[in-house]
Amino acid sequence: MIPSLLIANRGEIACRIIRTARRLGVRTIAVYSDADAGALHVREADEAVHIGPPPARESYLLGDRIIAAARATGAAAIHPGYGFLSENADFAQAVIDAGLIWVGxxxxxxxxxxxxxxxxxxxxxxxxxxxPGYLGEDQSPDRLAAEAAAIGWPVLIKAVAGGGGKGMRRVDSAAEFADALASCKREAAASFGDDRVLIEKYILAxxxxxxxxxxxxxxxxxxxxxxxxxxxxxxxxxxxxxxxxxxxxxxxxxxxxxxxxxxxxxxxxxxxxxxxxxxxxxxxxxxxxxxxxxxxxxxxxxxxxxxxxxxxxxxxxxxxxxxxxxxxxxxxxxxxGWAMEARLYAEDPAKGFLPSIGRLEAFELGEDVRIDTGVEEGGEVTPYYDPMIAKLIAWGEDREAARAALAEALADTVVWPVRANAGFLVKALAHPDFMAGTLDTGLIARAGEALMPDALPSEAALAEAAAMFAARPLAGFRLNRAAERRVALSVDGALHLVAAEGTAAGTGRLEAPGADREALVLSEAGQSWAVAPWRAAGGAAGGGGDGAILSPMPGRIIAVDVAEGARVAKGQKLVTLEAMKMEHTLTAPFDGHVAELRAEAGAQVSEGTLLVRVEAQG
CATH class of the missing domain: 3.30.470.20 (ATP-grasp fold, B domain)
Structure with missing residues (x-):
């Protein structure tokens, strides 16, 4: 067995290689950039060597520095992991030329x-x-038609010099071919100055x-x-x-x-x-x-x-x-049996899957599955590397057992305040086509918004949070009469009025981030939200059981959706406030009528200003 191994990588794959090497009694050496000085893979290795600044081109992609680190630490071999230099033939040769074992x-x-x-x-x-395809010198229409027929319909005609979707036509039958070819060639000549085409099999699913x-x-x-x-x-x-x-x-x-x-x-x-x-x-x-x-x-x-x-x-x-x-x-x-893996990315589905960075104040992954990760609670997700932070792998006796186990583990995942795609993965696993095994590479694009995670927790999960807050002596929120207790909650900075009648077991998980016991991370179906008692001027609630709807923060009223005296239903939109470049919707806390309306569209208001008072139905 190799006595010592340098891992020319970082994060999850470095930790995974270290795990096996440790079991085999192989000494491990990690490499790290400035951004990874405190990373998990650095602490798990027997030894670690600094190789440069955060950008990969100045650290993890510098083969000479990695080889120098291997020599300096007496490593016998180099394992490249995946990504970075793993498929760089010149680097592999340099490792071998340096008298080291290349694990690849x-x-x-x-x-x-x-x-x-x-x-x-x-x-x-x-x-x-x-x-199947044809790329030949004979570009006559008859030869191209014969090649297309031999490949089998449908086919794709593509300009040899094409790009950007130009000079490309799908053809479903021999009757359509001549016209599609002529059109494609004209477009190719006009766009690229070259009307040559190739033909490929068009793959439907x-x-x-x-x-x-x-x-x-x-x-x-x-x-x-x-x-x-x-x-x-x-x-x-x-x-x-x-x-x-x-x-x-x-x-x-x-x-x-x-x-x-x-x-x-x-x-x-x-x-x-x-x-x-x-x-x-x-x-x-x-x-x-x-x-x-x-x-x-x-x-x-x-x-x-x-x-x-x-x-x-x-x-x-x-x-x-x-x-x-x-x-x-x-x-x-x-x-x-059967196994499924989901890639947990630090990215925000609600913002077009943009990468999300920051400190992982809360990071807890589901149980009863294999977890491969390179981060831990309290660690930093930086902007320098791939946003994948973990892989969850479930095994089951059959496909449905593996799918259900993976879905449950993802639903129990807590990531905060860094955003993650766990909620999106939960929805994907539950899509009917995926569950039936009739998937293809276009499934997610076709499903579209149906796979987007919920913007807010369920009413049941919010009620559970409200009950927890109502049960302890916290200042800053109001309770209505005992028959219908309500708590004003801040959910990711927006006001929500929630009944605090008991709890709904299993609807969500509550974790306290850091030392702030008045703020909780509410996690449900893989999504996480910051939940706290709503605070407004003088510690009053931004809205509550007494029907007073207060401005939660300084801002501008951009819409008033009710008139004084109007009947309103619980949850009905009353006023929309723009603050901190976001819109905040204030809603009716219960069925009733608008007893007082002080909000006016376009007006600037300060925190704690009374906007609407709703009286309950008599």
Whole structure:
């Protein structure tokens, strides 16, 4: 076994490699930038070396500094993780030239699979199915029509020099081809000065299927079955699973055998993934699954393969790099159960999935699942690196058991004040098409707003929070008569009037951030909100059981939706206030009528100003 290992990476994957290395008795060395000086992977390693400023190009992407760190600490080997330098053939060669062990494929294999066009040609020669298409010198309409018919409808005509969606036409039948070709060529000539086209198979319901392969230096190559990574948002994988839904034994055998041929074609050593694109319009079929590319490294989603095979892929990497044979032969590998992985990102779905940064005041991940993470409560999410902060991996006897376990763990996740996509993932797991296994890479785009997490907690969860506040002697909120107690709550800075009648068990989780016992993080279905008693001038509530609706902060009234004397229902919008570049809606606390109206659109008001008084129905 390798005696010592430098991990040329950070975050979750560095921690995951350290975990296996520690079990095997391998000494570990971490590298870190200024931004990661206090990071989890730095503290978990046996030793750590500073390599530069926060930007990756000035630290984690500087191969010479990483090699120097390995030499200075006596490391025997370098593991690149994924991302950064993991598929850089020049870096791999430099590691080998420095007399160190490279935990990865040989540089020639990285280069061979890094050139996509050349890789496809190589795969075709090796008998690996590639996406049907035509790119030839003969551009006559008759030849192009014949090639399209041979590929099979629908096809995509694409300008060779195209880009930006120009010079591209989908064609569904032979009758449409001539007109579509002429139109495409005219547009290509006008846009690019080149009217040459290529033809590709148009994939109606694309599925992203990949196969985990592993080779050693003794000429052995095995596969560890397939994964499905079809649930994607803007080509970013969101949820992965193994095995693939709808994959029958014959199709699995054909696809996995093709993956092994692909690996053998480049004398592959170590962990790699052969990625395929499948036309799933008629289910998964061996004749409709084609080679797309090879990733010459460990994949982010490798844990689902580990969970269904019982194999530690990092251990295999270390053993193969040390010159050992593969631990298991092909006939010793099998699938047990089902596994799903969700990628937890520090990003805000409500703001177009923009990355979210800051200190993790509250960070708690669901139970009864595998957690791979590189951060912890109190840690910082910085703007310098990928926003993935954890992976949650669930195993079950079947697909539904794994899905339900993962959904439950995500629903129990608490991330605050950094925003995260857990609520979005919960919704994705519950989408009918995903639950049925009839997914493809366009599912999230089609579902659209249906997958957006709820903007506010449920009434039941808010009632639970209100009851907790009402039960303790806190100043700053009002209670109505005992028959209908109400608490004015601030939820992410907005006013909400909530009944405090008992609690609804299990609807939400309440965690106290820091030492402020009057502020709570309310978490429900993977979403987290800051909840506190509402405070206005003199410690009065911004609204309450007595019907007085006060301005919660200085601002400008932008809308008044009721008239004095009007009947109103509980929750009905009364006034909209603009403050701190946000709109705040004030609503009726109960059924009644507007006894007093002092709000006027366009007026500037100070904190605590009475805007509306609602009287209950007699």
């Amino acid at each position: 494929p040989k540089p020639h294999a990285i280069r061979a699979m890094g050139l996509k066009d050349a890789a496809k040609k190589l795969m075709a020669e090796a008998g690996v199915p590639v996406t 694309p599925r992203h299927i990949e196969v985990q392969v592993f080779g050693d230096s003794h000429g052995e190559v095995v596969h560890l079955f397939e994964r499905d990574c079809s649930l994607q948002r803007r080509h970013q994988k969101v949820i992965e699973e193994a095995p693939a839904p709808g994959m029958d034994a014959a199709t699995r055998e054909a696809v996995c055998a093709a993956a092994v041929r692909a690996a053998r074609a480049v004398d592959y050593e170590g962990a790699g993934t052969i990625e395929f694109i499948a036309d799933a319009s008629e289910g998964l079929r061996a004749d409709r699954i084609w080679f797309m590319e090879m990733n010459t490294r460990l994949q982010v989603e490798h844990p689902v393969t580990e969970e269904i095979t019982g194999v530690d892929l990092v251990e295999w990497q270390l053993r193969v790099a040390a010159g050992e044979r593969l631990p298991l032969a092909q006939d010793e590998l099998s699938i047990t």
